[in-house]
Amino acid sequence: MTKEEKWFKSWFNSPYYHILYQHRDYAEAEQFMKNLVDFLQPNPNSKILDLACGKGRHSVFLNKMGLNVTGMDLSEESILHAKQFENTTLHFKVHDMQLPIQENFQYIFNLFTSFGYFDSDKEHLNTLQHIYNGLEKNGIFVLDFFNIVKTKNQLVANEIKILNGIEFKIKRFIKDGYVYKTIAFEDKGNKYSFQEKVRGFDLEDLKKMFSKANFNLKHIFGNFDLDPYNPDTSDRLILIASK
Numbered sequence: 001m002t003k004e005e006k007w008f009k010s011w012f013n014s015p016y017y018h019i020l021y022q023h024r025d026y027a028e029a030e031q032f033m034k035n036l037v038d039f040l041q042p043n044p045n046s047k048i049l050d051l052a053c054g055k056g057r058h059s060v061f062l063n064k065m066g067l068n069v070t071g072m073d074l075s076e077e078s079i080l081h082a083k084q085f086e087n088t089t090l091h092f093k094v095h096d097m098q099l100p101i102q103e104n105f106q107y108i109f110n111l112f113t114s115f116g117y118f119d120s121d122k123e124h125l126n127t128l129q130h131i132y133n134g135l136e137k138n139g140i141f142v143l144d145f146f147n148i149v150k151t152k153n154q155l156v157a158n159e160i161k162i163l164n165g166i167e168f169k170i171k172r173f174i175k176d177g178y179v180y181k182t183i184a185f186e187d188k189g190n191k192y193s194f195q196e197k198v199r200g201f202d203l204e205d206l207k208k209m210f211s212k213a214n215f216n217l218k219h220i221f222g223n224f225d226l227d228p229y230n231p232d233t234s235d236r237l238i239l240i241a242s243k
């Protein structure tokens with residue numbers, strides 16, 4: 001990784017990221033989308049943006065449910081993979097969420113902790129403002145973020161995972177308001193080291209930022225079944241806001 005390149009650009013674009021996270025739960029993601037669609041009741045013609053869609057697991061499923069979906073992600077590799085699923089109501093494109101969104105959507109989803117990666121809160125607010133501007137009037141934004149309170153209390157400092165014959169040595173720590181995860185391994189005689197760095201926004205931080213970006217926060221949930229948020233026990237922190 002070069003000094004100038006941000007961790008999230010190289011790591012999410014790397015094949016090793018997809019090896020480490022290969023057990024990502026598709027069934028759980030699909031159930032979440034079912035619950036969300038039941039709750040939001042989108043009009044079938046409404047346009048949905050899955051921002052930071054990765055390889056498109058949520059986008060593809062939402063489209064199967066009859067919705068008009070665009071998935072955008074910074075990772076060229078992930079978008080290349082997702083493009084195989086494209087059809088007349090499902091599109092994918094490379095896009096950096098730090099830049100303005102060029103179309104308008106009724107719904108924008110940011111799922112599975114795809115926020116909090118930047119070095120400053122100004123950059124995070126800037127991204128929220130782009131999301132706000134990318135929504136039509138009364139449009140809805142859904143942010144599915146991790147729950148920092150539970151993560152802090154249950155942090156696993158060291159872990160080893162062996163996947164595809166590669167031994168991933170994982171370390172986690174919290175510093176200066178960020179949750180760090182370092183991932184070190186060897187493959188085919190080469191040594192690699194990556195670091196994930198996610199801002200540990202709590203509910204109050206997000207409420208303040210949403211308000212600065214002019215969003216009206218409507219609902220707060222604590223898991224993919226959309227149960228109420230409890231800081232000590234909830235797995236997720238899911239915010240639903242309107243423009």
Ligand SMILES: C[S@@+](CC[C@H](N)C(=O)[O-])C[C@H]1O[C@@H](n2cnc3c(N)ncnc32)[C@H](O)[C@@H]1O
Binds near residue numbers: 012052054
């Ligand atoms: C934790 S993954 C989640 C992917 C997907 N939402 C899912 O649940 O499978 C985070 C995603 O954010 C994307 N990402 C990181 N920085 C981004 C940026 N600045 N603009 C757009 N996407 C970005 C990464 O490439 C990665 O695909």
